[in-house]
Amino acid sequence: MAGVSTDDGRVAAPDPARDSSFAEVFAKHYAPALRLAALLEGDPTRAEDAVCDAFARVYGRLRRGGVEDVGPYVRQAVVNSVRGGWRRRQIERRHADTVVVTAPADPFEVGVVERDEVWRALRQLPPGQRRVVVLRYYEDLSEAEVAGLLRVKIGTVKSQAAKGLAALHSILEVRDG
Amino acid sequence: MDERELHELLSNAADGVVAPDDLAARAEHRYRRRRSRTQALVAAVVIVLIGSSVAGASVLARNNNSRATMSPSVTTAAPTIPGPTTIPALATGTIDPSQINALSFVDANVGFGLLADNGAATSLVVRTDDGGRNWRRVGELIEPEGGLQFENASEGVAWGGGPLEVTTDGGAHWTASDPVDNYLAWSAGRMWALTPCVQSTPCGSRPVLISDDSGVTWRRTALLQQGLGEATVLATSRSTAYVVEPATDAQQGPWQVATTGDGGASWTYKPVPCPTGTRSVSLAFNDRVLLLACVDTLAGDTTTKQEFTSNDNGTTWSRSSYIPGENADLSSVGTTFISNSGRTGLLSSTDDGKSWQATLPASDAVSTTVLPGVGMWVSIPNSGLWFSRDGLHWELRARSPQAVPPTSATVATPNTG
Numbered sequence: 001m002a003g004v005s006t007d008d009g010r011v012a013a014p015d016p017a018r019d020s021s022f023a024e025v026f027a028k029h030y031a032p033a034l035r036l037a038a039l040l041e042g043d044p045t046r047a048e049d050a051v052c053d054a055f056a057r058v059y060g061r062l063r064r065g066g067v068e069d070v071g072p073y074v075r076q077a078v079v080n081s082v083r084g085g086w087r088r089r090q091i092e093r094r095h096a097d098t099v100v101v102t103a104p105a106d107p108f109e110v111g112v113v114e115r116d117e118v119w120r121a122l123r124q125l126p127p128g129q130r131r132v133v134v135l136r137y138y139e140d141l142s143e144a145e146v147a148g149l150l151r152v153k154i155g156t157v158k159s160q161a162a163k164g165l166a167a168l169h170s171i172l173e174v175r176d177g
Numbered sequence: 178m179d180e181r182e183l184h185e186l187l188s189n190a191a192d193g194v195v196a197p198d199d200l201a202a203r204a205e206h207r208y209r210r211r212r213s214r215t216q217a218l219v220a221a222v223v224i225v226l227i228g229s230s231v232a233g234a235s236v237l238a239r240n241n242n243s244r245a246t247m248s249p250s251v252t253t254a255a256p257t258i259p260g261p262t263t264i265p266a267l268a269t270g271t272i273d274p275s276q277i278n279a280l281s282f283v284d285a286n287v288g289f290g291l292l293a294d295n296g297a298a299t300s301l302v303v304r305t306d307d308g309g310r311n312w313r314r315v316g317e318l319i320e321p322e323g324g325l326q327f328e329n330a331s332e333g334v335a336w337g338g339g340p341l342e343v344t345t346d347g348g349a350h351w352t353a354s355d356p357v358d359n360y361l362a363w364s365a366g367r368m369w370a371l372t373p374c375v376q377s378t379p380c381g382s383r384p385v386l387i388s389d390d391s392g393v394t395w396r397r398t399a400l401l402q403q404g405l406g407e408a409t410v411l412a413t414s415r416s417t418a419y420v421v422e423p424a425t426d427a428q429q430g431p432w433q434v435a436t437t438g439d440g441g442a443s444w445t446y447k448p449v450p451c452p453t454g455t456r457s458v459s460l461a462f463n464d465r466v467l468l469l470a471c472v473d474t475l476a477g478d479t480t481t482k483q484e485f486t487s488n489d490n491g492t493t494w495s496r497s498s499y500i501p502g503e504n505a506d507l508s509s510v511g512t513t514f515i516s517n518s519g520r521t522g523l524l525s526s527t528d529d530g531k532s533w534q535a536t537l538p539a540s541d542a543v544s545t546t547v548l549p550g551v552g553m554w555v556s557i558p559n560s561g562l563w564f565s566r567d568g569l570h571w572e573l574r575a576r577s578p579q580a581v582p583p584t585s586a587t588v589a590t591p592n593t594g
Contacts (some may be wrong), residue, residue, distance in 0.1 A: 035191035044194045083340075118190040126293065128323070137180055138187040144456040148407055151360065152337060154457050154472065155504040155517075156323065169178050172186075 025058060029074045036075065039134040040082040042123040053081040074140050075139070079131070079149050121171040128156075129164035272303055272312040274562040275577030279325035280546035280554050281333065282309075287426060288554065289327050289348055289547075291318070291335060300335065302348040308560045309554055309574040316348040325546075326363055332391030334368070336361060341370070343392040354392055364412035368392060369441075371420060372411040380405050380426055387419070387441055400439025405435075407457040411467075416440045419491055421458045421469065432471070434457065434491040450485055450494050461507035461514060467491055468514055468530045470505035482516075484530050497530045508545060510553045513568035518547055523555065525568045537563060537571055 033054060037047035054077035058070070122130055135146045136157070143161070147154045178186075229234070272292065279300075282288035286308050292301040302316040319539030327348075335342045341361075342351040360371035370386040384397035404423035412418040417438050424433040424446070432451040435444045451458060451471035459470040467487040482505035485494040500520025509515065512524040515536070522539035526532060537543075539557045547553045552566040554574070561576040 035194050038194045039187060041193055041277075047194070048395065058273075118186050122190075133183075134187065137183045138191065140184065144407065147457065153506060154407075155506060157503075165183065168183065172178060 007133070025070050025074075026055060029058075029070065030055070033074050033078050036134070036139065037078050037082055037121065039138055040079065040131050042119065042127075043124070044119075044129055047082075050078060050081040054078040076149060082131070083150075117172065123169055124171055125164055125167055129160045129167065132157055132160035133164035133168065137165075225295055271578070273577050274309065274312055275556055275558050275560050275580065277303065277312075277338070277556040277562065279323055279335070280543050280544050280556060281325045281327045282328050282546060282548045282551065282554060283327050284548070285551050289325060289333060290313075291322055291325050291331070292545075292558070302335075302344075304348065309564060311575070316344070316350065318342055324361065326361065326368065328363075328366055328368075328391040329539050332393075334361070337542070341392065345391070345393065354395070358401045360410055361406065362410040362412040362418065364418075365415045367412065367415045367440075369410055369412045369418050370395065370586060382423035385410070385420065385441055392548040398437065399443050401435055401444055402446070409460050410457050411460045411462060413462050418454050419460060419467070419492075421445075421460050424448070434460075434469075438490075447492055449491070450496065451472060452483060459505055459507040461509045463509040463512045463514055463529070465512060466498070468507055468509075469494065470500055470507055471517070472505055486530055498532065500524065500530075508547050508553070510547055510565065510568035515545070515547075515553065515568050517543060522557075523568075527569070536569060537565075 030051065033048055033051050034044075037050040037054070038044040041047050041050060054074065058074055058077055116174045122134075125133065131150060132146055135141050135149060136143070141149070143154050146157045146161075150157070188585040189361045204211045214586065265594045266311070274290070276292055277290035278293060279291040280288065281290075286306055286353055288305045288309060290303045290305075290312065298586065300318040300322050301314055302318065303312045304315045305312045316580050318335055322335040325333065326332030326333050327505075332345050333348065334344075334354070340353045343354050344351050362371075366389065367387040368391070370388070372383050372386075380403045382400035382402055384400055386395040387398060388395045390564055401420060406423035408420060408422035410418060410420050415434070418441070420435040421432060422435070424431045432449045432455060433446050434449050435446050437444050448459075449469060449471075451469070454473045455471040457472045459472070461468050465488065469485045469487070469488070471483045471485070473483070482500035482502070484497045484500055484505070485496045486497045500516050501517070502516060502521045504518055506517040507514060508517070512527070514530055516524040516526070516533065518524055522535060522543065523537040523545070524533040525536035526534070537555060539560065543558070544556045545553060551570055552564055555565075555571075557563065559577050559579045561580055562574045564574045565571045
C-alpha cells in the first residue's frame with residue numbers, strides 16, 4: 001500500500017493503527033458531515049468536495065494527536081472548508097472552457113418535492129445567512145457557538161439569523177400559496 | 178414557520194443527501210484532471226488522501242463491494258493560492274451608502290466600503306473622495322465580506338465571509354491571504370490578526386500575526402497561551418496590543434487579557450473580571466482608560482453587558498456599569514466611547530463608561546469605522562451615511578433613497594459642519 005503525503009509534502013509510510021482510527025472517525029462522521037456541508041453550500045454536489053477537504057484536515061490532525069472530541073472538530077473543519085470553497089469555484093470558473101465536467105450523480109431521492117423546494121429556498125439565501133440559519137436551526141447551536149464557528153460577532157449571527165429566517169419564511173410561504 | 182418546523186424541514190432535506198457509491202473514484206478522477214490542467218487546486222491533496230486511505234476505501238467498500246480493491250493514490254502536491262482576479266470595468270450606478278456593510282477611511286475625504294452584490298453572494302467595493310457624500314464602484318470581491326481596512330488609497334484588506342483578501346491597487350483587484358483569520362485590529366500602519374481558539378480540543382499556544390505592509394506579508398508574534406472561546410484583539414499603537422480571551426478551555430471563564438508592549442515579542446497575562454457565563458467580549462481605549470464589555474447570552478438570547486475599566490493598561494480592573502441595548506461592540510472617537518448596540522443604534526459615553534446616552538438611532542444593524550484624529554462614519558440601513566468628529570454631533574453625509582428622516586428627538590445635535 002502506498003503512503004500518504006505529510007504536512008511538508010513528503011510521503012509517509014502507511015500506519016495501520018492510524019488508518020484504523022481514521023476509518024472509525026470517517027465511518028461515524030462522514031454522513032452527518034456531508035449533510036451539514038450540503039446545507040451550508042445549498043448544493044449537495046459541492047458538499048462532496050468540502051467534506052473531502054475537511055476530512056483531510058481531520059486526518060492530519062488525528063495523525064498529530066490531540067483531538068479529544070472529534071465531532072466538533074469535524075464540524076469546524078466542514079465549516080472552514082465550505083467557507084474556503086470559493087477558491088475551488090474560482091479555479092473551476094477560470095478553467096471552465098478547458099475542463100470536461102462530468103455530471104454528478106443525482107444526490108436527491110427522486111420525487112421528494114418538498115425537499116427540492118427547501119433546497120431551492122436555501123440556495124436563494126446569501127451564503128452568510130444560509131450558514132447561520134443552518135448552524136443555528138439545523139445543528140441547533142447557540143448564537144455564541146455559531147459566532148465561534150464562523151468567527152463573526154454574535155450581533156452578526158443575530159442579524160443574519162433573523163434575516164435568513166424571514167427570507168426562508170417568505171420564500172416557503174410563497175410556495176405554500 | 179417556527180424554529181422547530183424549520184429544523185424539521187432542514188433535517189428532512191438533509192436526509193435526502195446520500196453519498197454516491199463511486200465517490201472515491203470520482204474524487205480521484207477529478208483530482209487528476211484538475212491537477213494536470215491547473216496545478217492549483219487546494220482540495221486536490223485532500224481528495225486523494227480520502228481516496229487513498231484505508232478508511233475511506235473500507236467505508237466505501239461497505240457501500241459498494243466492487244470498490245473493495247480500489248488502489249490508493251499518492252501525491253506530494255502542495256496547495257497553491259489562485260492569483261489576482263481580473264475584474265472587468267465596472268459601470269457607475271446609483272449606490273445607496275446606507276447599505277454599506279463595511280467602511281474604512283484613510284483620511285477625511287478618501288474612504289472605501291463594501292456593499293452586498295449579486296443577491297449578497299459577492300461584495301462590491303465602493304470608494305468616496307469627498308468624505309462619504311458620493312460613492313463610485315471600484316471593484317468586486319469573490320465572497321461577501323464583512324470587514325474592511327485600508328491603510329492608504331491603494332492598500333487594504335477585506336475579511337469576514339471568506340478568507341482574508343488583499344488589494345494593492347485601491348480595491349480593483351484582490352488576492353487571498355491564507356494564514357490570517359477573521360479577528361483583526363490595526364493601529365499606526367500595523368495590522369494584528371488573531372486566530373482565536375474556537376475548537377473543543379486543547380487549545381494551547383498560538384501566535385498572533387502582524388503585517389506592516391497592509392496584509393501582503395505576515396509574521397508571527399511570540400506564542401499566545403489561549404483557552405477555548407470567543408476572543409477580541411485591540412491595538413493601540415505599533416507596539417501595544419491587547420487580547421482578551423478565556424484563560425482555559427472551560428469556555429465560559431475565567432477570562433484574561435494578554436498584553437504586549439513590545440510589538441508581540443512577549444505577552445503578559447492578567448485576569449479580567451468577566452463573570453461566569455460571559456460568551457464574548459469587546460474592548461476599546463480612549464487615550465485615558467481601557468473599557469471592557471463582557472457580554473452574556475441569557476435564555477431567549479437576551480444579553481447583559483457588564484463593563485469594567487482599567488487605567489493601568491489592563492493590570493487591574495474596576496466595575497463600571499451596565500451597557501444598555503441589544504449588544505455592545507465598543508469603539509472610541511477621541512475620548513468618547515461608542516457602543517454599537519446592534520439594532521438599537523449607537524450609544525455614547527463621555528465619562529469613561531459610567532453612563533450612556535443614545536447618540537444615533539437605528540432600526541437595523543449598522544456599520545461603523547473610526548479614523549483616529551478625524552472622526553467616525555456610520556452607515557445605517559434605509560437612513561444614510563453619517564459622520565461625527567466627536568461621537569456626539571452627527572452630520573448626514575449621504576441620504577439613502579429609502580430614507581426616513583430622523584427626528585430631532587432621536588439625533589443628539591445635528592451638525593452642519
